[in-house]
Amino acid sequence: MRKKIVAGNWKMNMEYTAGVSLFSEVINMVRDEVRGDQEVVVCPPSIFLHSLGVLAAQQQNVNIGGQNCHQKESGAYTGEISAAMIKSVAAEYVILGHSERRQYFGETNELLAEKTNVSLKAGLKPIFCIGETLEERNSGAHFDIISAQLAEGVFHLDAESFANVVLAYEPVWAIGTGVTASPEQAQEIHAFIRKQIEERYGDAVAANTTILYGGSCNPKNAPELFAQADIDGGLIGGASLKSRDFTDIVKVFNS
Numbered sequence: 402m403r404k405k406i407v408a409g410n411w412k413m414n415m416e417y418t419a420g421v422s423l424f425s426e427v428i429n430m431v432r433d434e435v436r437g438d439q440e441v442v443v444c445p446p447s448i449f450l451h452s453l454g455v456l457a458a459q460q461q462n463v464n465i466g467g468q469n470c471h472q473k474e475s476g477a478y479t480g481e482i483s484a485a486m487i488k489s490v491a492a493e494y495v496i497l498g499h500s501e502r503r504q505y506f507g508e509t510n511e512l513l514a515e516k517t518n519v520s521l522k523a524g525l526k527p528i529f530c531i532g533e534t535l536e537e538r539n540s541g542a543h544f545d546i547i548s549a550q551l552a553e554g555v556f557h558l559d560a561e562s563f564a565n566v567v568l569a570y571e572p573v574w575a576i577g578t579g580v581t582a583s584p585e586q587a588q589e590i591h592a593f594i595r596k597q598i599e600e601r602y603g604d605a606v607a608a609n610t611t612i613l614y615g616g617s618c619n620p621k622n623a624p625e626l627f628a629q630a631d632i633d634g635g636l637i638g639g640a641s642l643k644s645r646d647f648t649d650i651v652k653v654f655n656s
């Protein structure tokens with residue numbers, strides 16, 4: 402069966418010492434909480450990955466991930482970080498296509514397909530983000546937007562490669578706004594995403610794909626969200642910066 406994952410996206414927050422403390426606290430607090438089919442993933446700024454990777458190695462089912470990578474394998478791209486570099490510091494995952502990357506850095510589905518390819522080639526599992534803006538939802542275009550993000554970003558993969566992709570539905574209007582999608586709204590889209598996967602890859606792949614919800618997820622709303630049939634955990638921004646809030650979300654799986 403599919404994995405349940407709570408992933409923290411620290412974005413451009415924390416400095417080194419505070420980041421190491423936060424991650425150490427998280428590891429200690431989730432030690433007895435993550436069971437066999439569950440995983441905790443922390444995605445810090447890339448400069449902290451190596452140190453956090455050393456700590457993560459001590460704890461089964463706790464892993465680290467990058468927040469982005471470059472679309473090329475290597476070369477003259479000053480200031481950029483490759484998927485293979487991220488993998489080489491013991492990271493297992495990389496977030497791709499976060500709405501902030503799409504919005505502020507102009508990342509398109511086409512570019513993200515390239516990033517997906519280099520990530521998988523390097524042995525990283527992409528946490529591939531999709532989701533509509535408020536205008537798109539209000540105009541009723543949300544299903545089409547999500548279909549296109551899937552079709553152009555990840556559905557070029559064969560089934561074997563796609564099995565390494567985690568999806569994250571993050572409605573842009575819910576990210577960092579304090580407005581969460583209702584459990585029903587989120588479940589409606591998650592079921593739609595799973596159906597799209599089923600049409601592309603068949604039942605078994607669809608049933609095994611982890612689909613996370615992201616957008617103002619916190620310890621209060623996580624229980625109802627995670628109780629939905631097609632929601633397999635969360636991608637957590639703001640609440641991942643506080644060890645108690647983040648681990649309380651992790652604990653929702655077993656409560």
Ligand code: PGA
Nearest residue numbers: 576577616617637638639
């Ligand atoms: P948020 O961010 O939890 O702060 O809304 C989620 C995300 O951007 O992944």
